[in-house]
Structure formats: structure tokens, C-alpha cells
Amino acid sequence: MPDLPQSIQNHILALEEYFQAENSRNTYDFITDGLNYQFSTGGKRLRPALCLLSCELFGGESTRALPFAMATEILHNFLLIHDDIEDGDVMRRDKKTLWAEIGVPNALNVADFMIARAYGLITESRLPDDTSLRLCRAFSHVLQRTVEGQALDINLRGEASVNLETYYRIVTLKTAYYLALPWVGGAMVAGAEEDSLEPLWRLGRRLGPAFQIRDDLIDLTEGKGRGGEVGCDIREGKPSICYAHALEAQKGTEEDRQKLIEIVGAEREATTEEEIRWVIDFYDREQILKFARQEAGRLAKESIEVLDEIPLHDEGKEAFREVIQFVVDRKV
Numbered sequence: 001m002p003d004l005p006q007s008i009q010n011h012i013l014a015l016e017e018y019f020q021a022e023n024s025r026n027t028y029d030f031i032t033d034g035l036n037y038q039f040s041t042g043g044k045r046l047r048p049a050l051c052l053l054s055c056e057l058f059g060g061e062s063t064r065a066l067p068f069a070m071a072t073e074i075l076h077n078f079l080l081i082h083d084d085i086e087d088g089d090v091m092r093r094d095k096k097t098l099w100a101e102i103g104v105p106n107a108l109n110v111a112d113f114m115i116a117r118a119y120g121l122i123t124e125s126r127l128p129d130d131t132s133l134r135l136c137r138a139f140s141h142v143l144q145r146t147v148e149g150q151a152l153d154i155n156l157r158g159e160a161s162v163n164l165e166t167y168y169r170i171v172t173l174k175t176a177y178y179l180a181l182p183w184v185g186g187a188m189v190a191g192a193e194e195d196s197l198e199p200l201w202r203l204g205r206r207l208g209p210a211f212q213i214r215d216d217l218i219d220l221t222e223g224k225g226r227g228g229e230v231g232c233d234i235r236e237g238k239p240s241i242c243y244a245h246a247l248e249a250q251k252g253t254e255e256d257r258q259k260l261i262e263i264v265g266a267e268r269e270a271t272t273e274e275e276i277r278w279v280i281d282f283y284d285r286e287q288i289l290k291f292a293r294q295e296a297g298r299l300a301k302e303s304i305e306v307l308d309e310i311p312l313h314d315e316g317k318e319a320f321r322e323v324i325q326f327v328v329d330r331k332v
Helices: 006-023 032-040 046-057 062-087 098-102 104-124 129-155 164-189 194-220 232-236 241-248 254-265 273-285 288-309 314-329
Strands: none
Touching (some): 006 032, 006 062, 006 314, 032 098, 062 104, 062 129, 098 104, 129 164, 164 241, 194 241, 232 273, 241 254, 273 288, 288 314
């Protein structure tokens, strides 16, 4: 992908070769086809590439991190399958979502198989036992935090009480740990000490929300690969940064905010294109989109400041700086 930093692109080929070898190793009735379909839908492979990059930057051999890198990509797709079912999304990356292609029961079963395989990759990798244990603990910790964040996301949709504190709590749980896991895991494979890992987690807590804010903005402008549909998050009632800021800062008139709450809180199928356009125009008119961009920029700046605490040479920090810039500037 041309928009990815070169330091990331350098690892993509090795990842694809490893993925293909792993996915073709065994065949499972009523599962393998679903696995192949899910992975064929594409994706940037950003997270696993970050794992390999981190391992390399911390002085390790990146090939030793390939199993954990694939485990993070499996986790990503496992969560996407569940997210698409929970949101009722039928398109992702401009293709039918897995559940829309093979049905909810089969899609859930494929996802269950995937997460079991992810743990298998971690425990079966040829790493010291203590390293595998550290990786398993980190993986489990992140999975639990992400599910906690999803629970808040699902149950606070369309709520009038949502504010920025709520939003940041959701995205820190749902996105920050999840984004940091690959580079923390890569550092673990390289043998990094515990005191080197905390700044990496902290980087995730800054950059994860920036990543999600950019995701929120993409949904309102370019769309997120859902057949050209814009405003899916509005239809789903997601507590985005724009929604949270509009309510907390009391943007527009009271009637405007009440209309916003009603549109975001409505059933997905009941939300019209005209209502989606009204919300986007409202966000634009009230400088809410501008605020979201500024917040992403602020978090990116704080992320760069965290780099000073990471025990890496200047070239390593520059590689992470490129990743930070990509996160806040990306178009997809």
C-alpha cells in the first residue's frame, strides 16, 4: 500500500507469505472456506507489520515474531466478524461481510476457531516458555479490555448522556490496547525488559484514540469501504467524538441537539439519507469536524512526546513517528 510508511511496507511481503502458508496447512470442513473468505477481504496488515517492525527495532529477529504477528491479525479479524454482526453491517472493505456471506451461525463458528488458533500460534511458537507466557498474558489482557470497550459502545448508542469522558473511556478500552499489542508483543519477542514496555502501552493510549477519531472522520467523509456508504456510525448510533462533543459543548440550538439525539438513537433501518446528511452538515456547520481533527492532532503530538521515553535509537523513533503520522493522516 503506497500510503503506508516504508518501514511497514518492508514487512508486508513476509507477512503475506507466512499467512498463506499457515492458512493452507490444514483444511477444516465448513471452516476453511470462511477463513479464506475473511482474509481475502484485504486489510492493510498494519498491526502484524508493526509487530515485526517493533521486534526488529528492539534488536530481535523479525521472523521470530511472525507467529505472534499473525495472532494479532487473527484477533483483528475475530473482532471485525463480531463487530459486523453486532452492528448489522453487510459490507466491509467493499465486500460482503462474512456473516452476510455465510450466515451468522457459521460466521461466529469461524471466529471462534480463529481465536483458538491465535492462542495456538502463540503457544506453539519456538520461543522460550517465559516469553510465550508473557505474550499470552498480554494477548488475553487486550482481548478483555477490547470486549469491555465494545460493551460500552453497544450499550451507550444514542444516549443523551454521552460526553467526551465517555468517548475517551470507550476508545481507550476498545482501540488503544488493541493497537499497542503488536508492538508490545514484538518488543517481548526481542527480549525487551518490562520497564521498556510501559512507554509502548502509553503510546497506544495516546495513538489509539487518535486512530479511532480518524476512523470517525473517515466514516463521515470518504466512508469505510462499505459500498460507498457514508455515515454508517450515525445509522448505528455509535457514540463518536463528534456526537460526544456536540452534546457536551451544547453545539447548535436545543432543537438541533434533540434532533441529533433522535437521529442517532433511531433504529438503523429507520434512518434516512436525508437525516444522515443533516447530521454531517450540522457537524460541519458547528465546527465539530474541525474539533475532531484538532483532537487527533493533539493526541498525535502527545504520542510523539511519548517516543522520548521509549529506549530506541533515533532511527527507531523515526520509524514510530512515521506510523503516528500515518494514523492521523490515513484516508482508509
